[in-house]
Amino acid sequence: MKATGGIDLGGTKIQAVVLDAEHAVVGQARLPTPRDGGGPAAVAQSMVRAMTEATQGAGLDLADLDGVGVGAPGAVDSATGVVERSPNIPGWEGAFPLGATLSDAFGVPVAVGNDVDVATEAEFHLGAGRPYETVLGVFWGTGVGGGLVLEGRRWIGRGSAGEIGHMVVVRDGAPCPCGRRGCLEAYAGRGAMEVRARELHDAGKATKLFEIMERRGKERLASGVWAEALEKGDRLAERLIEGAVEALGAGIASAVNLLDVEAVVIGGGLGSRLGQPYVERILAAMRPHLFVTDQPPAVLLAALGDLGGAIGAALRSRSRTA
Amino acid sequence: MKATGGIDLGGTKIQAVVLDAEHAVVGQARLPTPRDGGGPAAVAQSMVRAMTEATQGAGLDLADLDGVGVGAPGAVDSATGVVERSPNIPGWEGAFPLGATLSDAFGVPVAVGNDVDVATEAEFHLGAGRPYETVLGVFWGTGVGGGLVLEGRRWIGRGSAGEIGHMVVVRDGAPCPCGRRGCLEAYAGRGAMEVRARELHDAGKATKLFEIMERRGKERLASGVWAEALEKGDRLAERLIEGAVEALGAGIASAVNLLDVEAVVIGGGLGSRLGQPYVERILAAMRPHLFVTDQPPAVLLAALGDLGGAIGAALRSRSRTA
Numbered sequence: 337m338k339a340t341g342g343i344d345l346g347g348t349k350i351q352a353v354v355l356d357a358e359h360a361v362v363g364q365a366r367l368p369t370p371r372d373g374g375g376p377a378a379v380a381q382s383m384v385r386a387m388t389e390a391t392q393g394a395g396l397d398l399a400d401l402d403g404v405g406v407g408a409p410g411a412v413d414s415a416t417g418v419v420e421r422s423p424n425i426p427g428w429e430g431a432f433p434l435g436a437t438l439s440d441a442f443g444v445p446v447a448v449g450n451d452v453d454v455a456t457e458a459e460f461h462l463g464a465g466r467p468y469e470t471v472l473g474v475f476w477g478t479g480v481g482g483g484l485v486l487e488g489r490r491w492i493g494r495g496s497a498g499e500i501g502h503m504v505v506v507r508d509g510a511p512c513p514c515g516r517r518g519c520l521e522a523y524a525g526r527g528a529m530e531v532r533a534r535e536l537h538d539a540g541k542a543t544k545l546f547e548i549m550e551r552r553g554k555e556r557l558a559s560g561v562w563a564e565a566l567e568k569g570d571r572l573a574e575r576l577i578e579g580a581v582e583a584l585g586a587g588i589a590s591a592v593n594l595l596d597v598e599a600v601v602i603g604g605g606l607g608s609r610l611g612q613p614y615v616e617r618i619l620a621a622m623r624p625h626l627f628v629t630d631q632p633p634a635v636l637l638a639a640l641g642d643l644g645g646a647i648g649a650a651l652r653s654r655s656r657t658a
Numbered sequence: 659m660k661a662t663g664g665i666d667l668g669g670t671k672i673q674a675v676v677l678d679a680e681h682a683v684v685g686q687a688r689l690p691t692p693r694d695g696g697g698p699a700a701v702a703q704s705m706v707r708a709m710t711e712a713t714q715g716a717g718l719d720l721a722d723l724d725g726v727g728v729g730a731p732g733a734v735d736s737a738t739g740v741v742e743r744s745p746n747i748p749g750w751e752g753a754f755p756l757g758a759t760l761s762d763a764f765g766v767p768v769a770v771g772n773d774v775d776v777a778t779e780a781e782f783h784l785g786a787g788r789p790y791e792t793v794l795g796v797f798w799g800t801g802v803g804g805g806l807v808l809e810g811r812r813w814i815g816r817g818s819a820g821e822i823g824h825m826v827v828v829r830d831g832a833p834c835p836c837g838r839r840g841c842l843e844a845y846a847g848r849g850a851m852e853v854r855a856r857e858l859h860d861a862g863k864a865t866k867l868f869e870i871m872e873r874r875g876k877e878r879l880a881s882g883v884w885a886e887a888l889e890k891g892d893r894l895a896e897r898l899i900e901g902a903v904e905a906l907g908a909g910i911a912s913a914v915n916l917l918d919v920e921a922v923v924i925g926g927g928l929g930s931r932l933g934q935p936y937v938e939r940i941l942a943a944m945r946p947h948l949f950v951t952d953q954p955p956a957v958l959l960a961a962l963g964d965l966g967g968a969i970g971a972a973l974r975s976r977s978r979t980a
Contacts, residue, residue: 470815470816482916484916484917486808486813491808491917492918493792493917493918493919493920494792494918494919494920494953495918496918496949496950497916497917497918498916498918499915499916499918499949499950500915500916502912502915502947502949503825503912503915503916504827504908504909504911504912504947505826505827505829506828506829506831507827507828507904507905507908509828514949516946516947516949517946518908519947582829583829586826586829586840587826589826590824590825590826590912591916593821593822593824593825594804594806594819594820594821594822594825594913594916594917595806595813595815595819595916595917596814596815596816596817596818596819596820597815597816598815598816624838624839625824625826625838625841627818627821627824627836627838628818628821631816
């Protein structure tokens with residue numbers, strides 16, 4: 337059996353999958369991303385462990401894998417497998433040869449790509465983007481990431497394309513975690529929204545967000561926390577999410593005005609958790625800003641959900657070995 | 659001698675050129691765009707006249723042209739040569755078969771493209787964009803138009819890509835001539851700036867802009883009017899141009915964050931008239947918004963100036979007949 341591994345390295349979790357020859361997921365495992373200061377080496381060890389568990393879940397050994405792909409956040413050099421920097425992974429400072437380290441551990445070639453790019457490719461090849469040749473992927477989570485497939489080919493520009501989260505939607509606007517102002521992510525990123533929610537909460541505004549967070553045993557306002565607060569009609573959560581939707585509408589419409597893509601696929605932790613009703617709200621928020629009003633792009637919920645990144649990573653390995 | 663004609667149809671002028679086999683301009687003519695309500699037919703007649711004059715200036719006859727290309731504003735169907743609508747051309751309502759009409763007049767094939775797209779292609783092939791494979795053209799004039807060449811190929815998406823002027827830089831911001839709010843063009847377009855200047859002037863703010871306009875015998879705040887006011891230290895003009903530069907910085911940086919292009923070429927009436935110092939100011943205004951700070955794209959003044967559109971139109975004819 338031809339089997340390929342894929343690993344999605346996230347700031348809080350490591351997701352591994354095994355794909356069979358038809359790209360079906362036949363095994364998967366999820367581990368927390370180490371936060372104990374062990375740096376990239378410890379992270380790589382956990383990635384090996386997750387991949388091992390996923391392989392066992394498929395009734396296979398690591399030796400059965402013909403290759404492994406990795407999607408990593410931050411500045412990734414796909415040619416060398418080196419992750420230059422990865423600010424969202426605890427303790428990851430400076431460049432680390434992730435591809436070579438994992439390749440030694442697995443005994444097969446390891447392809448490393450940007451996490452958002454591989455997730456976009458997964459949606460393009462196997463998910464919501466399948467009917468289209470030109471797709472913008474928007475991953476709405478802690479940050480807001482973007483990936484582009486133009487006429488069937490990944491578009492990375494000089495290596496850093498897709499930063500839709502740092503398109504300016506309000507010049508001189510709200511502070512963004514990136515240090516700039518007015519970026520889409522400053523309004524729509526879960527990280528920025530949590531900072532704002534804490535400020536408002538500390539200033540005495542009523543919200544159930546932090547109560548829900550504690551009851552769920554979380555340290556952060558995870559996507560499920562936001563979803564529960566919205567279900568319970570929490571006004572502050574609604575207001576912040578509404579602001580996020582408006583910013584996503586303006587930013588995505590701007591990208592569409594520039595590129596005129598056929599389809600936009602909305603994924604990421606918040607996107608996948610809030611689902612179709614919010615995809616429709618994002619489209620509604622785009623409409624007032626679309627220059628060509630009579631043919632908006634298809635705006636679709638990511639079909640592969642949480643596994644998209646790991647599946648896309650495995651596909652990256654396949655395209656390399658194909 | 660192999661000679662090709664190119665015509666740039668603008669809201670105020672029609673510019674025609676004749677290119678020789680080496681793409682050098684060997685003849686040119688400029689006529690005002692008819693504003694007497696004759697509609698597209700009258701405009702087409704003036705285009706024939708401009709092309710005839712340019713050909714005579716080159717010591718040639720219309721019969722010597724192997725083809726003619728046209729760059730037209732608005733919604734252009736390159737496959738059929740039909741201009742579906744062209745809001746900036748006086749009296750142009752509804753679709754008009756511009757390509758077929760001119761082809762009958764000239765007796766050669768006529769290629770019709772979008773004016774901004776052909777101007778971008780001219781800068782890519784023969785102008786400031788020559789050293790690069792991936793270029794964003796930004797044409798700063800009455801409106802703000804954009805054109806894209808990605809890895810050597812024109813990018814039009816589903817037909818309407820490049821609308822950088824309608825990327826949102828301030829959500830719920832200033833009204834744009836397009837009817838929306840907060841678009842880049844609402845701050846940087848000469849049309850929107852003139853409206854704002856009139857409002858401020860009518861409200862009693864001091865400015866020499868309208869005095870200069872009248873002395874120059876213009877009915878509008880042409881690019882030369884703005885340039886003279888800036889030279890004379892007109893505070894209101896400086897303030898509005900500064901706002902335009904800031905908006906261009908945010909909008910172009912957003913486009914760069916999304917696409918990571920190698921080069922940005924700044925042209926258009928205002929861009930060409932204000933020149934290199936303002937290109938540098940635009941780059942400075944982009945910097946605070948660029949996600950990858952250590953490798954900004956090259957930001958360059960358009961090299962073909964006023965003739966870029968007509969030259970690009972002729973190139974479009976050549977690529978069609980090549």
